[in-house]
Amino acid sequence: MDLLGFARGPALKVALAIFCLGVAWRIAGFALLRIRRDLNKPRASPAKFLTEGLIAVGTRSWPHPEFIGRTGAGEALGYSYHLGLFALVLLFGPHIAFLGSLFGITWPGLPSSLITVISVLTLALFLAVLFRRVTNAVMRMLSNFDDYFSWFITMLVLVTGLAATAHIGAPYQTLLALHILSFDVLLVWFPFGKLMHAFYIFPSRAINGALLARKGATS
């Protein structure tokens, strides 16, 4: 078995298994802890605070006007590279084919030339994000191995993918193998680190938003 065969064969299967089991374990690990019933009389009806929770999923996507001056640029940077990643993962033909093989559905993608442009832009944004993390005193203080390794492995997938599509640095088969192998590593790392925020972000906004709305608090 060659490197590419290994990367998209057994390595991918093992990585996917670790990803699925790991994600399930991590979520169950805290979700099965006790949940205290709030005995304090709510200010809002259940329908109202549940609705407010769902609304918070949207409203927390962008800072309140009171905060934009201080955080707007940082959040815009954060969302930009996420959008770039989503476009690359979901709208690049070979990725659509791969996801189609997993889920049984496919959809139209973007032209390769546009994908290349998005890749380069996303790469630049990724570097900007790292620069910000190491130069911003608050982010530098908060950062740990998880932050840097999660950045590194995502960047590696991005760089190898770009190199493979642009045929830079090594034969295509090798670059593709490295791209898939780096993705395998990302899948393995995913449940253990901050990449899990992909699963947490909407429930977290909704639950905390609903709990604040229950009290009539500002959300």
Next chain:
Amino acid sequence: MSAPAGMLDASLAPAEQRSDEARVSGAMSGFAREVGALSAFRLESCIHCGICADACHFYIATEDPQYTPIWKVEPFKQAYKREASPFAPLFRLLGLKREVTAEQLAQWQHLLFDSCNMCGRCSLICPMGIDVAALIEQARRAMFEAGLAPKELYQKAAHQQLTGQPEPSAEPYSAKLIAIGERFGVDIPLDVPEVEIMLCVPRTDIEHYPSAVAALARVMQHLGVSCTFRSDGLVAENYGYYAGGKDWQREISLRLIDQAIACKAKTLLVPECGHAYAALRWEAAELYGKPLPFRVLQVTEYLAEQLQQGRLRLATAVKGATTFQDPCESVRKGGINHAPRTLMKAMGIDLHEMKNHGGFSFCCGGGGGVLDIERAAPLRYRTMENKLREIDDTGAQTFVTSCSDCRRTFDDAQAHFNWPKKPQSLLELVADNLTGAGSAE
């Protein structure tokens, strides 16, 4: 049975003689008790973006990264990941999370108590939606278990838990209440056996703002509603809440709950005291173990309710341009945003809002017990500068609030900065502008 007020003294202090191991163990077991699915989810969700710093007045004033709100719970995040998270064994094995040390906890005392008002502004900015303030409250409880609550808060909490009063006094507060009534010429209903509404009072008002106590009595008398203060459940503040002593917080809340039940009150009316409202409205039932058999209302929302039902009529207050300081616990965290503005509108007040107001207002700087912590004063003054500037920028000459702790904090600032504005109580403003049946006019 309660110890008599005034018996306790400064001999009550955090357990400073405890060994380091005992401290860490106390903090960790305290935190473990508090961590349920919700807190764990909050701890899990943090992506280290640091955005919460930009909501915190301590960070904004100093640009010192240690004041980043989520950093204030870092030892507990570290402990959760290492000891209780789904992959805890892996974190331990690979050494990815170090053990929390006693030195670390001691260092964090400054971050969790001196430099956090628990105002909840950070909870509004997190893109993951994390209620950071809720985590900080839990971390304070763990610090209390470690004997690391600041001595000012610990001593007041201990005294209040035992006597019902946070500080010794020459005479019991009930006697002081009666004296206030005599001084201001208003009847103070005390220990009436059966009433519709039970009243309580901030110690701050008894000691510093007796006119606010008289205003409450006058307004209730005007409304003609049966009400009473209770000698055995008088003080609204809850220093157990500030200090992080959950059991003491429960004991202190139970005094009021028991008295409200004893006098068959349908409503427990919380005066102008933000954290008292938070402790009674949003935490007391959980500590009581079942839903409270009465409503808990803050006086501002009660008066707005009376106004809307036509039972309260107010004359126009001649005040000129006025601004309002939103108490964090009752407005941002408690949901009483409209009531104060409804009352001010009814009095025809020309309200000039601050740049950050309502749910987004900056804390006065004294909340969360910070005003009581002596060593925190220099940092508190530094954070207040922005707030005072916002007030000045409104151009308002009159400055109103509905929290006696906010009021005391600004009075202190007035003296410290030689600042020309003096905060006024919204309740007192209402009491001064009562009109219609029952009015003294």
